[in-house]
Amino acid sequence: MGQEGGGASGRGRCRWPAGLGDEDGLPVASLGALGPWRQGMADSAQAQELVYLVTGGCGFLGEHVVRMLLQREPRLRELRVFDLHLGPWLEELKTGPVQVTAIQGDVTQAHEVAAAVAGAHVVIHTAGLVDVFGRASPETIREVNVQGTQNVIEACVQNGTRFLVYTSSMEVVGPNIKGQPFYRGNEDTPYEAAHRHPYPCSKALAERLVLEANGRKVRGGLPLVTCALRPTGIYGEGHQIMKDFYHQGLRLGGRLLRAIPASVEHGRVYVGNVAWMHVLVARELEHRAALMGGQVYFCYDHSPYKSYEDFNMEFLGPCGLRLVGTHPLLPYWLLLLLATLNALLQWLLRPLLLYAPLLNPYTLAVANTTFSVSTDKARRHFGYEPLFSWEESRARTIHWMQAGEGSTQ
């Protein structure tokens, strides 16, 4: 397995607040020749003998992973859904042939994680604090995203669980603190992954822990096989930020004001395809450990390349909203001033209430920086093809938005 540096490894530098570790990048191992293909999906006649654990299984992505496993993993005997906040919808899943075990737990509590992992064959670790709006402290973000991931890894090692799929993020790579564009890049594109914000720092550190754990001997002496998936901006049924934009538009009389140039491209991927990639990776890890172990894969599909706001309008437009302006209505310096005032207000109000608007200096910078991916590594390594076309992804998301009940199905 060759070593290479310089690629979009995500092993860049994180400037944690004082007292938190600083990370120097390490090259991500990469492979040369492809291993043998394993054709087709698992034979549905196969015995149901596998136990899967999905952490964060009640989240936006997690719920889709849970439902996709039940639909497309015929070898499933038990599906454990581990989450801090269990959803009521889980009850409806308990009537099927697969044993669905809901576990209310906290990934920061090693003993709770160990108990959930015990006896599992595969862990899909999606749990995390996805916070770029200042809701949680940097310490909490790190505790959940980094220590929580470490707890999952150790639980796999101690319990003899051999396959771990981690939900990483595009943010492990960028946009970086210099605002450098990443235009239709892939897993090996050279890019300086330097971060300062707690969220990307935590995801980068957690991903590094997962990849470095690949090959560790688990109880029983066999090697742990790990893999990290990097979704770009996920959309689809259950996407709360899309709902937030919709409600913001309603408050402005059906209008949204353009803040980002249409030329800034942002990668987006449908939640159903991200879930499918997780299921496929989990299935293929066993037979392609040499090829896939320790690897990262961007999550991608046929969603069009657009600015974040223009892409959102694919769904908000059919819901009656209009994006005002062909160019940003306010100059960038004024947007930055408003974003900074939001951050100041959040700090001042924190003792009284949580003020966490969409616009802050970090979200403005990310939205204003091109970050899009063009890759086929997942197809080459484990035969991934998007399950949902762009048209289906769009229709499903619009239906959910128009239904308005916010359920993910």
Ligand SMILES: NC(=O)C1=CN([C@@H]2O[C@H](COP(=O)(O)OP(=O)(O)OC[C@H]3O[C@@H](n4cnc5c(N)ncnc54)[C@H](O)[C@@H]3O)[C@@H](O)[C@H]2O)C=CC1
């Ligand atoms: N939403 C997006 O656009 C993207 C998300 N991701 C990653 O995908 C994963 C899932 O993200 P989303 O579904 O969007 O977020 P989400 O917030 O909807 O789901 C996260 C789930 O983790 C659970 N969780 C949080 N802290 C926990 C703890 N201490 N113990 C146990 N469970 C805990 C939450 O209750 C929630 O159900 C995250 O790891 C995130 O970093 C990656 C790229 C893009």
Ligand SMILES: CC(C)[C@@H](O)CC[C@@H](C)[C@H]1CC[C@H]2[C@@H]3[C@H](O)CC4=CC(=O)CC[C@]4(C)[C@H]3CC[C@]12C
């Ligand atoms: C207020 C306007 C400037 C508006 O355009 C701001 C949009 C902003 C809220 C989003 C723009 C880019 C999004 C992030 C991106 O999709 C990458 C992400 C990856 C993750 O792992 C988690 C979510 C997110 C950080 C995502 C969050 C929302 C944006 C910053």
